Amino acid sequence: MAEIPEELRNIARGWQRSHLLDLESLSREEILQLLDLADTFKQLTDNCTRKLNLLPGSTCANLFFENSTRTRTSFSLAARRLGADTIDFSRSGSSLSKGESFIDTAKNIEAMKVAAVIVRHGTPGTPQLLAQNLRCPVINAGDGPHEHPTQGLLDILTIRERLGRIEGLTVALVGDIAHSRTARSNLWGLKKLGAHVILCGPATLVSPRWRELDVEISHNLDEVIPRCDVLNLLRIQFERQEQPPFPSVREYALLYAMNKERLARAKEEILVLAPGPINRGVEVTPDVADGDHSAILNQVTNGLAVRMAALWLLCGHAA
Amino acid sequence: MARLLIRGGRIIDPAQNLDRVGDLLIEDGLIAGYEPPDGPCDEVLHAEGKIVSPGLIDMHVHLREPGNEEAETVETGTAAALAGGFTTVACIPNTRPPIDSQAAVAFIQNQAAKADHCRVYVVACVSKGREGKELAELGQLVQAGAVAFSDDGDPVENSELLRRAFEYCQMFDKPILNHAEVRELTRNGVMHEGLVSLVLGLPGMPAEAEDVMTSRDISLAEATGGRIHIMHVSSVESVDMIRRAKTRGVRVTTEVCPHHFTLNDECLRSFDSNFKMSPPLRGQRHVEACIAGLVDGTIDVICTDHAPHAAEKKMQELDKAPFGILGLETALGLVVTKLIEPGHLSWLQALEKMTVNPARILGLELGTLQPGRPADVTVIDPDIRWTVDKNQFRSKSRNTPFHGWELQGRAETVIVDGRIKYRAGELASVAIA
Known part of the structure; x- marks a missing residue:
């Protein structure tokens, strides 16, 4: 296993937030930090084409209650470029269509020891609700018309x-x-x-x-x-x-x-x-x-870089 | 003869414009007077430093029975009422099935008698099945004991039906309680429409949805001479329309809920469904208009719109979570903390809106401490500071946005029909032989 560069470790350790729910509450400095780290990842991976082994053994869960192709694929690929595994849940074909509440679904998924939950939902505030109910980091991949x-x-x-x-x-x-x-x-x-x-x-x-x-x-x-x-x-x-x-x-x-x-x-x-x-x-x-x-x-390429940055900032301190 | 003496309290009875320190004597379930008796008392309550008020009346309560007993029952709801200082509640008929028949009214009355906590009066449906299509049998409902009519939960949308209801109800001198909301303007809405809803991307419920129907209701009441009570007013314009209608002599009354004079739409930034209610929490200028309406008397009544919901229903995505919050066990503390302490209302004004005014609107011989009236009394500790703990509620539900709030003022002893039904704490009780 390749050594994780000390600089990347320090960036993750210095990040203060547990979740990425919106840009409204982030400071200018936090936004710049995310953008700069995305730039760094682009350089380290030849424009997001190579894989880094920063999060081996971690699993990121995509919890998509609304249809999505590019965002879900982008998050999955970003997680894999960092060396993590991914699992996908969507509304159809899951227990949600059997009437299970989405909080219960998310708690079940968390119990499978995932490193982060990436959630998309048609209702504003749903990622916030998950963040209050889960201990792992939550990334908002779009909550209705609210934020992405x-x-x-x-x-x-x-x-x-x-x-x-x-x-x-x-x-x-x-x-x-x-x-x-x-x-x-x-x-x-x-x-x-x-x-x-x-x-x-x-x-x-x-x-x-x-x-x-x-x-x-x-x-x-x-x-x-x-x-x-x-x-x-x-x-x-x-x-x-x-x-x-x-x-x-x-x-x-x-x-x-x-x-x-x-x-x-x-x-x-x-x-x-x-x-x-x-x-x-x-x-x-x-x-x-x-x-x-x-x-x-x-x-599209920059989407990968930004999502790698977000995943690393939220999960990297534990790597 | 059963005698209870409440000694040395500050007796406030807005119906008589009375505010003085003294004794209150209760004999055989009735208010007997303001002097100690010649003979012995069965019990003496020492109320020095306390306020002795007519029993509080909440004319807008959802007891959820029949149909949603997982959220509240007549028994748990009336227990919560007592703990909040209320001796009388009027329950709203959006139950399942709705209260639109004599049998349904009798069922509620039976459940209330069995529970034996506080008085319960029934507000019955305006329309059969609350469907807004044809009038319910209003005359029979009056005979069964209905004190007012409402399709609350849903507004009476059909203007012709409402006009007929106004005309017909005049025979019984009963008011129509209407939830003013034009549904086309609030479809899918979860919060007040304003900058906050815009930023959060949540579908809005504009104040105009309330105003347009308030305006219609006033017009129809004015044209027919009927009595309209606008439920849970919450907007600048609606308060103002009611104010102007009153000066013209329209038979209009209105009420406001504690959450509409204490909270605003900024609360929704937490995305907590305990801030989702209808009408929604509005912008601060609307909150201020509600307070102004209370101060100048435009708003007659403080009610709670107590709306219990089971945790599994309320803890959902905001669009799925139902509207409404608990109110009975926090109302008095919010009135003291947010209206009386800051100097908006005097005790006399505040208690008027929680005793004699709702009693008059509903035609009840209650809400006063006049000798000869039923002895419904609430002894209030005006100074006690306490922290709202939803887990201590008597209500079956826990959906309150006020959990953890520090409030001032609480009911200490609640007397219904001369019987002590609730005691909070240390008030001395000494039996004299």
Whole structure:
């Protein structure tokens, strides 16, 4: 077994938090520490392609009460890159579909001596509830529209990598702000690191109350585009709403889809992000999604790095 | 003749605007007067330094029986009422089955008689099966003893049905108690809609959902001359609409729960389902409006909306957890600590809202210490400081957000019909031969 570098050990020992539930409660320094460690892991693993043997014999449990492909895969891969094993639980095919409460399910899984529980759930606050009921670290992999801290971190890491800084940048989060955990995690992280944040989308999905947090809101993407350094295009979460928030998809695309014409009015260095999955033709047209300004695939690699960092900070002190 | 003398307490009876130190004599279950008797007493309670109040009345209690006996029964709920200083509760009919028949009313009355703790009055359904479609047999329910009507838990959504209910109830001079909430505006909501719900990503229940229906209820009561009692008011606008309606002479009354004048929506940041109730905990300006409504008399009554839920139901994801919290065993302490001690209300004002006002709304000959009335008395220690411990509750449930709070003021001795039904502590009890 390879020796664990002393520096990595010290970073994990210095980390004060037991769980990663949101970015709202993290300090600027803690966010920077996560980002820097993600950078370190990228270097140590040749862009997350090699395996480190930091958490041998540990098991990370993915507890996904809501569908997910990329986040669950990303967490699993991140755990394995650190040398840990993973187990997956999903709602269907588990005792949850037999009526067991989710706290009971989680306690059972904890009793199998897992090192960390990674939870995704449709209801805000569920990771907090688990954190109160479990002794092992809990990582929030998305709780309804509340937060998705590792997604926020990977978006910010991608911006920092491509543009060299966060401070002073203007970042627009565009689309379904109301139902987006990505928007909330980005908002807190970006604000703490000194970016100017614009929330842009139809009035039914962007509440004027956001202004109380010293955030700019806009319903006019065309006005916003020339001022932005980064556009983060959020998926319309049709599954979270009973009443359609706008008259038609066609009308939404007309007002808010990021297409070639809109891109032409942006700054030359504009960076386009999308947390995925994307609705091609709704939030973004294929030519933009696959174009030079798009960092969509960088985001995927950075997701691995950020999740390795989170797992190491929460589990590394015991390794 | 059975005689009980309560000696040397501060007697506060808002019905008579009475606030003075003295003795209270009880004979054969009735208030006899304010002088010691000529003959011997069976028992003397020394109440020096204590407050002697008419027995407290809570007009909004969910006893959960029949149907949810895992959460509360008439027996455990009325035991909790006594421990909280209440001598009378009115129970709300959102049981399973709902209380919409004479037999159902009689069942509650029987359970209450068997439990033999405090008085229980029944609020019966406005509509058959609480379905909001057709009127329940209100006349028969009145004959069975129903004191008011409500489909609480669900609002009466059909305006035509509510109008008919107002018209019809005037024959019996009974109020309609309505839960003001336009459901289309609160669908899936778990908390007050505001900046906190926005940040937490939790579906909101806007204050307008309450205001729109409060406005409708007032209009229909005004048009028909019917009596509307707006349950658990919680918003700036609703308090104000009721205030203005009262000045026009509309027969409207209202109530507020302790959680709505003590807690706000920031509490939801803990994601603890013990802060999930309906109406929801609102923003601080709404909390202040509730206190202002209490101070200027717009809000007639302090009630608890005591809503027990079994732990396995309440300890779930926030969207699955049911609405509501316990209230009976913390209400008095919260009133003393949060309204009287900070100087918002005098004792006379606070007790008025917990005794004679609910009695008048429900048409009960209770809530006063006038000679000749039934001897329901609550002796309160106004100075005692105590820590809320949910594990000491008489209620069958534990869903309180106030666990661990330090409160001032507690019921010490509770007398129903001249009989001592509850004693908390050290109050001396000396039998004189």
